[in-house]
Amino acid sequence: MRLADKIGIVTAAASGMGRAGALRFAQEGAAVGVVDLDEAGANAVARQITDAGGKAIALAGDLRQDSFAREIVRRTANAFGGLDFVWNHVGHPGPAAIEGIDWKDFELAMDLNVRTVLVTTEAAIPELRARGGGALLYTASTSGLTGSQFSPVYNIAKFGVVGLVHGLAKRYAREKIRVNAVCPGPTDTPMLRVFVARPDSQLPPGETPESLVVKRGGQVPMGRPARPEEIANAALFLISDEASYVTGVALPVDGGATA
């Protein structure tokens, strides 16, 4: 098993890629703190893991609250006896528009893509250090590597995540804390539907969120969006000891989109 005896946290784990990651990591032997705003969803994922003989606890709450973003570290470490990795996966598309920008949505994007992951990081580092090292993984996006006409604000947030990864990787390398990001392209989750059809985006006439998901996927060289499990597989590699010499990387998992 690739994560035998490891203890970790996955945020935004009730759905999509986070859910796929939590299930996959548990299959590979990790004990997982399953964090989400959606209490029933987090409980269901944790139960699916424990029913299969794995170890998990559900941690339901709003990561916009700094106290909760810290508490997930303490509660996971207390439950399982330490912490080896965190996948800071939570995020938010933010506003599509620049002219007439919705500043509340801007703040939500900055809070969920940048601030909360930093709060959790601050809380996690002493726990990782206590184990002699560990892995921090973040979810950026292809929008953290190249510009998106659909989402300049999302670009700010996800370029910020990649910047954080580069800085942390160098700062903590000697303490054996590896820091990386996955950069998904369009991935078939509920958030992709929100992203392509935000209230302030210009939905082309006759299009629906579903038709736009197919269209966005069709623009990728591989001709389709990613499945959540394909992102989870890359995340598994980056947090596992197989990636022992990999740090400071923002890995595109995008069907060739940024090639």
Ligand SMILES: NC(=O)c1ccc[n+]([C@@H]2O[C@H](COP(=O)([O-])OP(=O)(O)OC[C@H]3O[C@@H](n4cnc5c(N)ncnc54)[C@H](O)[C@@H]3O)[C@@H](O)[C@H]2O)c1
């Ligand atoms: N889906 C894509 O195409 C895509 C592409 C690139 C990057 N991303 C990034 O992936 C992450 C989202 O993943 P997904 O597509 O698997 O999403 P998803 O829609 O499947 O799940 C998002 C989860 O986040 C939870 N959540 C939302 N706000 C929260 C909060 N305040 N506190 C705690 N949990 C909260 C929701 O309850 C939900 O379970 C984000 O960081 C996003 O920017 C998504």
